[in-house]
Amino acid sequence: MSDVLLEMKKITKRFPGVLALNRVDFDLYRGEVHALLGENGAGKSTLMKILSGVCQKDEGEIIFKGSPVIIDGPLAARNLGISIIHQEFNLCSHLTVAQNIFIGREHRKGWFLDENRQNRAAADLLESLNLAIAPDRLVSTLTVAQQQMVEIAKALSFNSGILIMDEPTAALTDSEIDCLFRVMNRLRDQGVGIIYISHRLEELAIIADRATVMRDGEYVNTVNYKASTLDELICMMVGRELDNLFPPRQPVTSDQVALSVKNLCREGVLDAVSFDLYRGEILGFSGLMGAGRTELARAIFGADPIDSGEITLGRRQLMNHSVEEAIEAGVGYLTEDRKLEGLALGLSVQANTMLSNYPKYASVPGVINEKKVSSVAEKLSRRLRIKTPSLKQLAGNLSGGNQQKIIIARWLCRESDIFIFDEPTRGIDVSARYEIYELMNELVQQGKSIIMISSELPEIIGLSDRILVMRHGRITGELSREQASQKSILKYATFEG
Ligand SMILES: Nc1ncnc2c1ncn2[C@@H]1O[C@H](COP(=O)(O)OP(=O)(O)OP(=O)(O)O)[C@@H](O)[C@H]1O
Numbered sequence: 001m002s003d004v005l006l007e008m009k010k011i012t013k014r015f016p017g018v019l020a021l022n023r024v025d026f027d028l029y030r031g032e033v034h035a036l037l038g039e040n041g042a043g044k045s046t047l048m049k050i051l052s053g054v055c056q057k058d059e060g061e062i063i064f065k066g067s068p069v070i071i072d073g074p075l076a077a078r079n080l081g082i083s084i085i086h087q088e089f090n091l092c093s094h095l096t097v098a099q100n101i102f103i104g105r106e107h108r109k110g111w112f113l114d115e116n117r118q119n120r121a122a123a124d125l126l127e128s129l130n131l132a133i134a135p136d137r138l139v140s141t142l143t144v145a146q147q148q149m150v151e152i153a154k155a156l157s158f159n160s161g162i163l164i165m166d167e168p169t170a171a172l173t174d175s176e177i178d179c180l181f182r183v184m185n186r187l188r189d190q191g192v193g194i195i196y197i198s199h200r201l202e203e204l205a206i207i208a209d210r211a212t213v214m215r216d217g218e219y220v221n222t223v224n225y226k227a228s229t230l231d232e233l234i235c236m237m238v239g240r241e242l243d244n245l246f247p248p249r250q251p252v253t254s255d256q257v258a259l260s261v262k263n264l265c266r267e268g269v270l271d272a273v274s275f276d277l278y279r280g281e282i283l284g285f286s287g288l289m290g291a292g293r294t295e296l297a298r299a300i301f302g303a304d305p306i307d308s309g310e311i312t313l314g315r316r317q318l319m320n321h322s323v324e325e326a327i328e329a330g331v332g333y334l335t336e337d338r339k340l341e342g343l344a345l346g347l348s349v350q351a352n353t354m355l356s357n358y359p360k361y362a363s364v365p366g367v368i369n370e371k372k373v374s375s376v377a378e379k380l381s382r383r384l385r386i387k388t389p390s391l392k393q394l395a396g397n398l399s400g401g402n403q404q405k406i407i408i409a410r411w412l413c414r415e416s417d418i419f420i421f422d423e424p425t426r427g428i429d430v431s432a433r434y435e436i437y438e439l440m441n442e443l444v445q446q447g448k449s450i451i452m453i454s455s456e457l458p459e460i461i462g463l464s465d466r467i468l469v470m471r472h473g474r475i476t477g478e479l480s481r482e483q484a485s486q487k488s489i490l491k492y493a494t495f496e497g
Pocket residue numbers: 015016018019020038039040041042043044045046047387388397398399400401402427
């Protein structure tokens with residue numbers, strides 16, 4: 001029997017104004033992890049949506065186990081044993097974990113739902129993944145990482161021969177990633193073909209066998225992952241060499257405090273958090289998932305209540321602890337969950353960029369200067385290289401990474417003094433990351449200050465002037481640029497004292 005599970009030949013897909021895929025080839029072997037690489041908007045998700053029946057190709061051929069097949073919908077894909085875990089979650093938050101896993105194929109006893117049996121089946125599945133999540137928990141009560149794991153459990157429950165994973169580890173901790181990779185290795189041994197989309201090239205080095213690189217909707221090359229260097233892969237993706245992953249920057253020297261947080265407490269979430277952020281500083285916050293970093297950011301931004309503590313910006317102490325007050329005082333917050341909290345997917349790229357910035361561009365009060373608004377949005381979109389046929393395109397039609405860039409553009413436009421960037425480069429490709437890092441450098445050089453929360457240790461180490469490590473809602477360690485290493489951060493992140 002041939003080892004080739006799947007061949008996609010000369011696949012073409014057009015959207016209005018966009019040639020998303022131009023005669024792209026892709027193949028998958030039995031029992032391999034095949035990475036799909038490319039910059040934001042290269043066409044990776046579109047190719048996989050075609051394979052999983054979410055959208056239809058315009059031209060080309062799909063050959064499954066040696067025979068041509070028509071995948072005209074998700075059901076057709078599922079019947080072939082093709083499952084996809086999307087980049088953004090597709091869970092029903094008002095249903096339980098088990099109900100989500102078995103939605104549409106519920107366990108029944110006669111006419112009635114057999115909730116007990118269903119919960120047991122879900123528990124078995126979760127246990128096989130080594131996950132401590134109760135099957136009867138509502139999805140709305142789960143963390144982002146746990147929801148991602150439920151997505152994975154759901155996909156695996158179909159006993160798929162082909163599993164497509166679109167950035168599955170973006171919200172997972174290192175130990176959860178280890179657990180996922182163990183499961184993937186098991187699946188690979190069983191002959192499952194796994195297609196893996198990720199921008200985390202180092203992580204792929206551990207798990208990927210081959211990689212196909214795409215650029216601007218075109219097929220570039222397929223290579224043996226382990227035999228390729230990082231530079232070679234990046235060069236194929238970007239079409240040029242990138243000398244350095246982090247732009248150079250003069251370290252901060254100011255001792256002027258821009259933000260002072262004292263004894264911030266919230267029961268069960270934040271435990272007497274105190275720190276100062278200096279003018280022109282990038283202060284990195286590290287810690288494992290659930291350490292309280294996002295909760296701290298939300299508390300500073302007034303999005304979550306606090307029990308006690310003081311937040312002072314310059315000389316102004318925040319009294320109301322509301323979002324309005326924080327924004328007015330000059331705080332900008334880039335959230336980690338762009339789809340839920342950051343973007344209006346049904347509005348255009350321009351409207352999303354300028355959202356909450358319109359009053360600045362009124363020629364007379366209440367009348368927006370449309371020309372000015374368009375030119376600012378245009379400039380920001382060019383600067384961040386947002387890949388869109390026009391600024392009128394709906395934000396929901398953009399690739400994940402390009403959506404993230406819109407939110408960054410919005411806060412840049414607001415000209416806040418203090419930026420809180422929560423996982424700013426999640427889902428963002430290498431060259432766009434570099435541009436975002438450069439922008440952050442520019443901001444601090446202008447005297448702005450940045451709190452950066454990131455789960456990627458190289459990013460935290462490569463960018464921060466200082467790093468604070470959190471665990472269980474407390475700051476457990478502070479590291480200077482010189483002291484920072486993966487080891488020293490992990491020591492504090494897992495520190496019990
Ligand atoms: N429904 C749609 N309508 C219009 N354009 C679309 C639609 N879906 C995707 N596109 C466009 O097709 C191109 C490829 O997008 P795709 O999501 O496949 O990229 P990607 O490689 O997965 O990017 P990322 O890494 O950011 O997720 C992009 O220019 C995107 O804006």
